[in-house]
Amino acid sequence: xxxxxxxxxxxxxxIDDTVNDAVAAARARLKATESRKSAxxxxxxxxxxxxKRRNALPGVxxxxxxxxxxxxxVRHSAINRRGSKxxxxx
Numbered sequence: 262x263x264x265x266x267x268x269x270x271x272x273x274x275x276i277d278d279t280v281n282d283a284v285a286a287a288r289a290r291l292k293a294t295e296s297r298k299s300a301x302x303x304x305x306x307x308x309x310x311x312x313k314r315r316n317a318l319p320g321v322x323x324x325x326x327x328x329x330x331x332x333x334x335v336r337h338s339a340i341n342r343r344g345s346k347x348x349x350x351x
Contacts, residue, residue, distance in 0.1 A: 303327050 297320035303310055305327040315321055323331065 297322075 299315035299318070299320055300310060300322045301315075302308065303324040304322045306324060308324050308326075310321060310324050314325065321328075
């Protein structure tokens with residue numbers, strides 16, 4: 262049930278678009294890494310990157326510890342940028 266100027270099903274369309282954007286971004290990252298050759302040594306610390314990691318993630322450039330540190334430093338927003346009023350009230 263939509264209210265105001267929104268048509269019925271608008272909320273589900275917004276959810277679908279958000280999911281589709283996330284899938285498209287993940288596929289783009291996957292294609293970008295598949296074409297690159299994996300590094301033998303970490304770009305950040307210089308430690309060996311194990312063969313299992315290089316085989317599991319084509320194009321990998323960092324060791325597990327350095328990648329974990331990079332992932333921890335990325336800030337994810339909880340706000341839905343598509344403009345849902347409910348998601349912006351959090």
